Amino acid sequence: xxxxxxxxxxxxxxxxxxxxxxxxxxxxxxxxxxxxxxxxxxxxxxxxxxxxxxxxxxxxxxxxxxxxxxxxxxxxxxxxxxxxxxxxxxxxxxxxxxxxxxxxxxxxxxxxxxxxxxxxxxxxxxxxxxxxxxxxxxxxxxxxxxxxxxxxxxxxxxxxxxxxxxxxxxxxxxxxxxxxxxxxxxxxxxxxxxxxxxxxxxxx
Numbered sequence: 001x002x003x004x005x006x007x008x009x010x011x012x013x014x015x016x017x018x019x020x021x022x023x024x025x026x027x028x029x030x031x032x033x034x035x036x037x038x039x040x041x042x043x044x045x046x047x048x049x050x051x052x053x054x055x056x057x058x059x060x061x062x063x064x065x066x067x068x069x070x071x072x073x074x075x076x077x078x079x080x081x082x083x084x085x086x087x088x089x090x091x092x093x094x095x096x097x098x099x100x101x102x103x104x105x106x107x108x109x110x111x112x113x114x115x116x117x118x119x120x121x122x123x124x125x126x127x128x129x130x131x132x133x134x135x136x137x138x139x140x141x142x143x144x145x146x147x148x149x150x151x152x153x154x155x156x157x158x159x160x161x162x163x164x165x166x167x168x169x170x171x172x173x174x175x176x177x178x179x180x181x182x183x184x185x186x187x188x189x190x191x192x193x194x195x196x197x198x199x200x201x202x203x204x
Contacts, residue, residue: 012043014050017065018181019107022157022171026063027108031070031153034089037131041071045087045129048073055179057107059145061152064108066181072149079140088134091126093150095119095143102144104158111175114166116158122146 020027034041044067052060058076062069073087097120105113122143124136138146148158159167176183 012039012046014043014046016054016179017047017051019051019055019060019064019110019179020066020181021174021176021183022106022109022159023184024066024108024181026066026068027152027155027157029063029068029155031061031063031068031155033070037089037127037129041069041089042129044069045071045073048087049075051179055107055177058141059149060107061149063152063155070153072153074136074142074145074149076138076142076145078138078142084136084138084142086134086136087128088124088126088136089128089131091124091150091153093122093124093146095122095147097121097139097143102141104144104148106148106158107180108152109157109159109170109174110177110180112170112173114159114162114170116161118144118147124150 044062048060048062048065048071051065052058052073052075059072059074061072070090071087072091075083075085078084095118099117100120101115101117103113104116104118105111120143121139122137124146126134128134136146151158159170162170174183
C-alpha cells in the first residue's frame with residue numbers, strides 16, 4: 001500500500017484489527033513515543049489503514065486497536081474536498097484560527113455523534129515510519145480530524161469534553177459494530193458515563 005508519506009514496500013499482508021471501545025484502559029492513557037522505526041512499525045501502519053477502511057472512518061490512532069504507541073493514520077477530505085491520506089508518528093499539534101461547533105463521532109464510541117467545538121486550523125509535526133520529519137496542516141473538517149487523532153494519543157476521547165449528562169446520553173446510545181472489540185465491563189460498579197471529563201482551555 002502507499003500513502004502520502006511514502007510507499008510501504010513490505011510483503012506483509014495487512015490485517016484488520018478490532019477497534020477498542022470507550023472504557024478499555026488503553027484508550028484512557030497517554031501513548032508511548034515510538035523509538036523503533038522498523039518493519040513492525042510499518043506493518044502496524046498497514047494494519048491501521050486496513051482497519052480504517054473496513055470501519056469507513058477518516059482517522060485511526062494506534063491505541064484504538066490496542067497498541068499504546070503514538071501513531072495515527074488518516075484518510076480524510078480537506079476543506080476543499082481533496083482527499084488527504086497519510087500517517088504521523090510521535091505527533092505534536094498546534095491549533096489556530098477561530099473555533100466552530102460541528103458534529104463529531106468516534107470509531108471507539110460507535111454510533112452516536114455530538115456537537116463539539118474545535119479550532120478551525122491545525123498543524124501536526126512529527127515523523128514518518130522511517131523517522132523522517134513530516135508536517136501536516138489542515139483546516140475545517142481535516143483540522144478536526146487531526147485534533148481528534150492527537151487527542152487519542154493523550155488518552156482523551158471526544159466524549160471526555162462533554163458535560164456529564166450529555167456524555168452519559170452518548171454512551172448510552174452506543175451501538176458497537178462487527179469491527180469493534182467487545183465492550184469491557186467496568187470494575188467496582190463504575191459506569192461508562194463516569195469516565196473522566198477533560199477541562200479545556202481556549203482551543204485557539
